[in-house]
Each structure stands twice: as C-alpha cells, then as structure tokens.
Amino acid sequence: MLEKTMRVNALYDFYQLLLTPKQQEYMTLYYLNDYSLGEIAEVCDVSRQAVYDNLKRTEVMLEAFEDKLALFKKYQERLKLFSELKSAIQLADPNGETAGILKKLENLD
Amino acid sequence: MLEKTMRVNALYDFYQLLLTPKQQEYMTLYYLNDYSLGEIAEVCDVSRQAVYDNLKRTEVMLEAFEDKLALFKKYQERLKLFSELKSAIQLADPNGETAGILKKLENLD
Known part of the structure; x- marks a missing residue:
C-alpha cells in the first residue's frame, strides 16, 4: 500500500x-495533505463516492x-546513470570541473 | 514556415x-509523408476543411x-549540457571510461 502511494505520488509529480x-x-x-475521503467530500461538498471515483479515475x-x-x-534510469557517471568522473576528474554541469543535468528533471 | 514545421515535428515526436x-x-x-491537405482528404474520405481543422487543433x-x-x-537543454559535459570529460578522461555512460544517458531521450 505504501509502495502504491509512493508510485501515485511520483506519477502525480510528473x-x-x-x-x-x-x-x-x-x-x-x-x-499530499493526507485527508480522508470523508474529509474531502465535506470540504468540497460532494459525496464520498464521487471523491473515490474521481481519485480512482485519476490514478488510471x-x-x-x-x-x-x-x-x-x-527519470529513474537517469538517476541510476547519473550515479554511475559521478563515480566514473570522480576517478577521472578529482578537481570536479564536470560536477557543475552534471548538477545542471540532474536539475532538469 | 520551415522553422514552424520543424517545431511541430519535434513536438509530435514527444x-x-x-x-x-x-x-x-x-x-x-x-x-512526415508530405501529403497535401487535398491528398489526405481523398485518402481518408473526408473534406479538406475537416483535415485542416483537425491538424490545426492538433498543433494547438x-x-x-x-x-x-x-x-x-x-531535451534541448539536455543536449547543450551533454555537449558541455563531453568537452569537459574529454579533457579529464581521455581514455573515455565515462563515454559509454554518457551515451546511455543521451539515448534516454
């Protein structure tokens, strides 16, 4: 369940x-705010079922x-490759001239 | 006009x-196949106007x-940073241990 929540959160980000x-x-x-279905229904003045249906449709x-x-x-594949690249570069470029560029690349996601 | 076509093509790719x-x-x-509006209309058995409207809506x-x-x-920003990174790495890592990882990163796009 936690894994599913984390995945939905990640997909929502994108x-x-x-x-x-x-x-x-x-x-x-x-x-994100951890409201219950009932609380959302109350805040938005709709039925609990309507909130549930909307969330399920959104997840699909x-x-x-x-x-x-x-x-x-x-994004996940990029993270992995960034990590490999960093290790390889650390050996080849101890003064870290490339580190700034790598940082910019990572920040694009 | 050519610039616009190239942009639409690029957006279509993504x-x-x-x-x-x-x-x-x-x-x-x-x-991609460079058909005229009239040719598409004939092939798809719809009006020229219908094809035009559909294409305009799609571009929007x-x-x-x-x-x-x-x-x-x-993607464009990444290309630019990859190019900078390559130059920096070429100086620091002439044996090219990092080249394979960089290639994989570029192929993700």
Missing part, C-alpha cells in the same frame, strides 16, 4: 498539469500517461 | 502518443502539452 483542476484538488488533498489516467510517455521510468 | 489515432494519422501523412494541443510538460525544451 503528470499533474495534464489533469483537470478538480482532479488536482482531490489528489493534493488525498495524497496517471498510469496511462506513464505507459505512453514513461517520464517516471526514464 | 507527444504523439497523447493524440488520438485519427490525429496521428493526419499528422503522419501531412508532416501539441503546444499545450509542451507548455505543461516542456519535454522538448528540456
């Missing part, structure tokens, strides 16, 4: 701007975006 | 999977995806 404002609101309350959409664009998967 | 099959078909015929959608995800912009 794709939130492709969601509607309403979807973003429910996702933020539920996954996030996985569909990931299937198509694979931004999270590529 | 976001084509977020488009409908029909949008992908028209875009491929027009931008591609720019909207880029506004939100900036994949093309980040």
Whole structure:
C-alpha cells in the first residue's frame, strides 16, 4: 500500500498539469495533505463516492500517461546513470570541473 | 514556415502518443509523408476543411502539452549540457571510461 502511494505520488509529480483542476484538488488533498475521503467530500461538498471515483479515475489516467510517455521510468534510469557517471568522473576528474554541469543535468528533471 | 514545421515535428515526436489515432494519422501523412491537405482528404474520405481543422487543433494541443510538460525544451537543454559535459570529460578522461555512460544517458531521450 505504501509502495502504491509512493508510485501515485511520483506519477502525480510528473503528470499533474495534464489533469483537470478538480482532479488536482482531490489528489493534493488525498495524497499530499493526507485527508480522508470523508474529509474531502465535506470540504468540497460532494459525496464520498464521487471523491473515490474521481481519485480512482485519476490514478488510471496517471498510469496511462506513464505507459505512453514513461517520464517516471526514464527519470529513474537517469538517476541510476547519473550515479554511475559521478563515480566514473570522480576517478577521472578529482578537481570536479564536470560536477557543475552534471548538477545542471540532474536539475532538469 | 520551415522553422514552424520543424517545431511541430519535434513536438509530435514527444507527444504523439497523447493524440488520438485519427490525429496521428493526419499528422503522419501531412508532416512526415508530405501529403497535401487535398491528398489526405481523398485518402481518408473526408473534406479538406475537416483535415485542416483537425491538424490545426492538433498543433494547438501539441503546444499545450509542451507548455505543461516542456519535454522538448528540456531535451534541448539536455543536449547543450551533454555537449558541455563531453568537452569537459574529454579533457579529464581521455581514455573515455565515462563515454559509454554518457551515451546511455543521451539515448534516454
């Protein structure tokens, strides 16, 4: 369950701007602010079921975006390669001239 | 005009999977296979205007995806940083131990 929450959070990071404002609101309350379904229903003046359905649909959409664009998967692969590159560079370039460029590359994600 | 075509092509590379099959078909015929609007209309058995409207809508959608995800912009920034990194590494690591890792990083885009 925790693993699933972490994955939804990560996918949300990458794709939130492709969601509607309403979807973003429910996702933020539920996954980032840790509201319960009942609390969101009360705050937004809708039924608990409506919140649940919206969140489930959003999760399906996030996985569909990931299937198509694979931004999270590529990000993870990039992290791994950055780490390998850093080790290799540390040996070859102890003065760290390349470190600044690598940092910029990492910050692009 | 050529610049615009190149940009649409690039955005299409990044976001084509977020488009409908029909949008992908028209875009491929027009931008990749260089069909005219009239030729697409004939092949797909629709009006020339319908093809035009679909293509225009698709271009607007591609720019909207880029506004939100900036994949093309980040790709260009990454290319620039890869190039800087390569120059810096070439000085520090003439035996090229890091070259293989850099290649893998570039291939992620």
